[in-house]
Amino acid sequence: MVSKIIGVAGAGSWATALSVLLAHKGYTVRMWSRHAALAKEITITRENIRYLPGVIVPPAVEVTVHIEEAVREADAVVFAVPSHAFREVLQSALPHLSGTGLIINAAKGIEEDSLRRLSQAFAEVAGPQALERYVALSGPSHAEEVGRQVPTAVVAASSSIKSAEYAQDLFMCDNFRVYTNPDVAGVELGGALKNVIALGTGIADGLGFGDNTKAALMTRGLAEITRLGITLGANPLTFGGLAGVGDLIVTCTSMHSRNRRAGMAIGRGKSLEEALAEVGMVVEGVRTTRAARRLSELYGVNMPITEQMHEVLFEGFSPETAVNKLMTRGKKHETEEVALAAAALGKSQF
Numbered sequence: 001m002v003s004k005i006i007g008v009a010g011a012g013s014w015a016t017a018l019s020v021l022l023a024h025k026g027y028t029v030r031m032w033s034r035h036a037a038l039a040k041e042i043t044i045t046r047e048n049i050r051y052l053p054g055v056i057v058p059p060a061v062e063v064t065v066h067i068e069e070a071v072r073e074a075d076a077v078v079f080a081v082p083s084h085a086f087r088e089v090l091q092s093a094l095p096h097l098s099g100t101g102l103i104i105n106a107a108k109g110i111e112e113d114s115l116r117r118l119s120q121a122f123a124e125v126a127g128p129q130a131l132e133r134y135v136a137l138s139g140p141s142h143a144e145e146v147g148r149q150v151p152t153a154v155v156a157a158s159s160s161i162k163s164a165e166y167a168q169d170l171f172m173c174d175n176f177r178v179y180t181n182p183d184v185a186g187v188e189l190g191g192a193l194k195n196v197i198a199l200g201t202g203i204a205d206g207l208g209f210g211d212n213t214k215a216a217l218m219t220r221g222l223a224e225i226t227r228l229g230i231t232l233g234a235n236p237l238t239f240g241g242l243a244g245v246g247d248l249i250v251t252c253t254s255m256h257s258r259n260r261r262a263g264m265a266i267g268r269g270k271s272l273e274e275a276l277a278e279v280g281m282v283v284e285g286v287r288t289t290r291a292a293r294r295l296s297e298l299y300g301v302n303m304p305i306t307e308q309m310h311e312v313l314f315e316g317f318s319p320e321t322a323v324n325k326l327m328t329r330g331k332k333h334e335t336e337e338v339a340l341a342a343a344a345l346g347k348s349q350f
């Protein structure tokens, strides 16, 4: 095995789980936390009690509060901060990054103001020529299960097959299987937009609805994710893969999902603020609902579930009203709108 140094920006649940995985693979991991107290606690206790309790952090994971120490000598840097912090953290790391190392982004979101996907934000900060060193890591992968070495499969997406394969080799082990995919847009959109639907299935659970409702939201959610994805240039097949339906399934059904848990609290009558406080970790779907709603308006893509999520989260409508509006919409043919989106772009129907 080749000895490597891997920088990890972030010290939350996903950053910790990936750091532990990489340390088990024999690499030296330098993880950056912006909080001295957390960095010290992990260093002393070998556990990230706040974000990933019960998982032993091996000695090969060094924790620092200085981002330059985490990334300076790194062969690859993994960014695992919330999507709204990605641009800022990248900017602070950039002067210290090697000009050749791989940048692997594990965050799932869309920038709320710019409406950029994170690879687009990366290109704006690091320059478009740097995109060949950029990999989006996505797919159904809760930190709590990766931390327990539960068999998991994910996707490494890059415009450069060499970079995607480098990331594949970096992470792949007996319990963590990595596929490559050149469709960065599809992988990023699948990973971001499923969080909106998971908030919705959480609300349905909180309201006491059943599995029928969940299946309906997931399936019709995937239809609207696919419609927007096709319109934004993604490969429709990506949404049938791990970063699409795979991540949708896990996030909409898992007890670990922060988005689903926030939705459940709202369904039980809590305000958005109370729900976020209860979860205590990043709930990406909240900001992504705003971004997805604006993208749907900008590109004229019908996204009724996203629309209703926006009304519940930000416009004061009750979850019951949202359900009623979704159920009493005009009659539809099941594949009509996806087919129209594909046809508008000259892609074959599927």
Ligand SMILES: NC(=O)C1=CN([C@@H]2O[C@H](COP(=O)(O)OP(=O)(O)OC[C@H]3O[C@@H](n4cnc5c(N)ncnc54)[C@H](OP(=O)(O)O)[C@@H]3O)[C@@H](O)[C@H]2O)C=CC1
Pocket (backbone or CB within 6 Å): 010, 011, 012, 013, 014, 015, 033, 034, 035, 038, 051, 080, 081, 082, 083, 084, 085, 089, 106, 107, 108, 109, 141, 142, 143, 144, 280, 281, 282, 284
């Ligand atoms: N958790 C999971 O299972 C998975 C998460 N992801 C994605 O990974 C990303 C991170 O999620 P996750 O680890 O769950 O989040 P957590 O809430 O567990 O941790 C977030 C981390 O980012 C840091 N952070 C928060 N805001 C900022 C900021 N403005 N600037 C710098 N650092 C900041 C936090 O530091 P501090 O403690 O100081 O606030 C913390 O270290 C998300 O995009 C998520 O969708 C993807 C797959 C799985």
Ligand SMILES: O=C(CO)COP(=O)(O)O
Pocket (backbone or CB within 6 Å): 108, 139, 140, 141, 142, 143, 195, 198, 247, 250, 251, 256, 257, 258, 259, 260, 282, 283, 284
């Ligand atoms: O993306 C994830 C699992 O693949 C994590 O989802 P949550 O942020 O909802 O926990």
